[in-house]
Amino acid sequence: MAEREEVSCLPIRITCNNEASSAPDPTSKHMDSHNGMMPHGKSGRKMSTYIIFLTLFASMTSVMAGYCIGAISGAVLFIIQNLHISAQQEELLMASLVLISIVGNMIAGHLADAIGRRNTMAFAAIVCLIGSMIMGISPSFSILLTGRLLTGISVGSVYVIVPLYIAEISPPEIRGTLISFPEISLNFGILLGYLSGYLLSGLPSNINWRIMLSLGAFPAILLICGLPLIPESPRWLVVKGRLDEARRFLIKISTDKEDADQRLEDIIVAAEKAKRSLDSDENFRNAKHFSSRSEHTVPLLDYEVGGPKRSVWHELLWPNAAVRRILIVAMLYQFFNQASGVPAVLYYSPSIFAAAGIKSTNGDLGSTVIVGFSKTVFVLVATIFVDRTGRRSLLFISGLGMCTSMAILGAAFLCLNNSQFIVGLSTVPAGISSVMAVVSTCSFVAFFSIGFGPICNLLLAELFPLKIRAQGMSLSMVINRSIGGLISLSFLTISTAVTLPGVFFIFALISACSVIFVYTLVPETTGKTLEEIK
Numbered sequence: 001m002a003e004r005e006e007v008s009c010l011p012i013r014i015t016c017n018n019e020a021s022s023a024p025d026p027t028s029k030h031m032d033s034h035n036g037m038m039p040h041g042k043s044g045r046k047m048s049t050y051i052i053f054l055t056l057f058a059s060m061t062s063v064m065a066g067y068c069i070g071a072i073s074g075a076v077l078f079i080i081q082n083l084h085i086s087a088q089q090e091e092l093l094m095a096s097l098v099l100i101s102i103v104g105n106m107i108a109g110h111l112a113d114a115i116g117r118r119n120t121m122a123f124a125a126i127v128c129l130i131g132s133m134i135m136g137i138s139p140s141f142s143i144l145l146t147g148r149l150l151t152g153i154s155v156g157s158v159y160v161i162v163p164l165y166i167a168e169i170s171p172p173e174i175r176g177t178l179i180s181f182p183e184i185s186l187n188f189g190i191l192l193g194y195l196s197g198y199l200l201s202g203l204p205s206n207i208n209w210r211i212m213l214s215l216g217a218f219p220a221i222l223l224i225c226g227l228p229l230i231p232e233s234p235r236w237l238v239v240k241g242r243l244d245e246a247r248r249f250l251i252k253i254s255t256d257k258e259d260a261d262q263r264l265e266d267i268i269v270a271a272e273k274a275k276r277s278l279d280s281d282e283n284f285r286n287a288k289h290f291s292s293r294s295e296h297t298v299p300l301l302d303y304e305v306g307g308p309k310r311s312v313w314h315e316l317l318w319p320n321a322a323v324r325r326i327l328i329v330a331m332l333y334q335f336f337n338q339a340s341g342v343p344a345v346l347y348y349s350p351s352i353f354a355a356a357g358i359k360s361t362n363g364d365l366g367s368t369v370i371v372g373f374s375k376t377v378f379v380l381v382a383t384i385f386v387d388r389t390g391r392r393s394l395l396f397i398s399g400l401g402m403c404t405s406m407a408i409l410g411a412a413f414l415c416l417n418n419s420q421f422i423v424g425l426s427t428v429p430a431g432i433s434s435v436m437a438v439v440s441t442c443s444f445v446a447f448f449s450i451g452f453g454p455i456c457n458l459l460l461a462e463l464f465p466l467k468i469r470a471q472g473m474s475l476s477m478v479i480n481r482s483i484g485g486l487i488s489l490s491f492l493t494i495s496t497a498v499t500l501p502g503v504f505f506i507f508a509l510i511s512a513c514s515v516i517f518v519y520t521l522v523p524e525t526t527g528k529t530l531e532e533i534k
């Protein structure tokens with residue numbers, strides 16, 4: 001990532017005899033001519049298999065978070081019956097997870113830098129386990145809300161730490177695909193949450209919702225047991241000066257030891273270029289002459305509060321021009337990610353479908369499952385194309401599709417309300433309008449899932465430089481969770497004030513603005529290493 005003193009974004013090679021650095025030889029047997037990609041063969045397949053295994057395991061954390069998000073959608077129908085909560089309490093229950101996840105975002109950013117990416121995932125799993133068990137045994141709304149708040153902290157942590165970890169272990173040629181895995185897993189977890197509501201709806205109303213919410217503990221237990229077996233991020237290890245540990249991991253994912261050394265040197269160079277808080281480059285000069293037989297523990301980046309010159313938060317709150325542009329893109333992206341209406345669809349889809357004329361509980365929950373299925377399937381589309389067509393192309397398609405879908409959804413409810421504002425709408429049969437509402441809702445989440453959903457964490461992990469990556473992503477996620485919480489907390493109230501069609505047309509307008517944002521501000525990062533991206 002570009003800093004004021006940086007003059008090049010090309011990868012460079014460090015030689016042990018302090019000779020001048022030079023660009024990698026495109027004819028080298030370890031690299032091809034495109035961004036240092038590794039050759040195909042047995043070693044490449046071995047590397048890919050190991051990286052994919054780590055990605056899938058880390059993505060289980062997103063399954064856990066997605067289940068917590070989706071399960072409440074069906075459970076709340078029975079919580080209302082069993083605990084007799086009011087409409088305001090329902091809004092608070094829905095929004096509490098999103099709002100408190102801001103705390104999780106901030107905690108995760110700090111913990112990721114302090115104790116590592118892997119241990120932060122363990123923290124998220126433990127908190128989710130406790131919260132899920134509390135919700136399952138809660139005798140009152142206040143206890144239920146307490147458990148919900150704990151799971152919200154866990155979910156907020158997951159949003160930051162999982163894409164961060166995967167971005168830092170992934171090779172550039174498949175990074176976009178791999179960082180889509182958490183979004184796939186999140187949507188799969190949401191779908192499982194919807195399915196649990198549908199499948200358990202036949203049980204007594206004082207039992208079924210408790211089982212739905214308690215099941216979130218299951219993936220948390222698996223994660224707690226398995227996380228000690230996966231390695232720490234090599235970039236975090238470099239930041240902490242634990243170069244031998246980083247090298248051992250890089251050897252596992254590289255073609256040979258020389259390739260691993262090159263990767264390690266590139267990460268060290270990027271770390272030094274991000275470090276502007278030290279007075280001299282003595283530590284860096286020492287770090288360049290690493291040996292696999294010696295243990296280095298000199299941190300390359302001192303970004304604790306109270307560091308020599310500029311802390312991470314100083315970089316973020318008083319940024320230079322390059323960081324300021326990154327922050328603008330990150331904050332606006334997170335705004336459009338939520339303000340397009342996704343929280344309303346995810347949390348209130350049973351209420352939306354009931355308003356569309358689907359009156360039975362099973363019908364509402366079944367339609368919600370269809371929405372979850374659509375969301376999950378179309379994330380796979382993003383996974384296939386994100387490294388082929390690029391980030392910007394998918395974001396264009398996503399924004400246009402969300403805008404069109406929300407406009408159609410608003411028109412469907414105008415038909416259902418026998419609106420006279422648009423000639424002909426009042427004559428559309430109610431059955432057709434109900435189908436339009438379900439189809440447009442599914443298409444909305446589908447278009448969201450091919451662009452603005454999965455690319456969010458990928459793009460931000462790529463844009464933020466190493467020094468401020470964890471804290472920068474957590475800060476941007478505060479905007480995401482704040483907007484999402486505001487929509488979740490006020491959707492029922494606003495839809496009463498301006499009607500459902502009015503709300504959906506507002507969402508359509510915001511989605512249209514997101515297309516302009518992508519065109520004017522979002523850069524293309526496809527195919528570049530994290531050290532190359534300016």
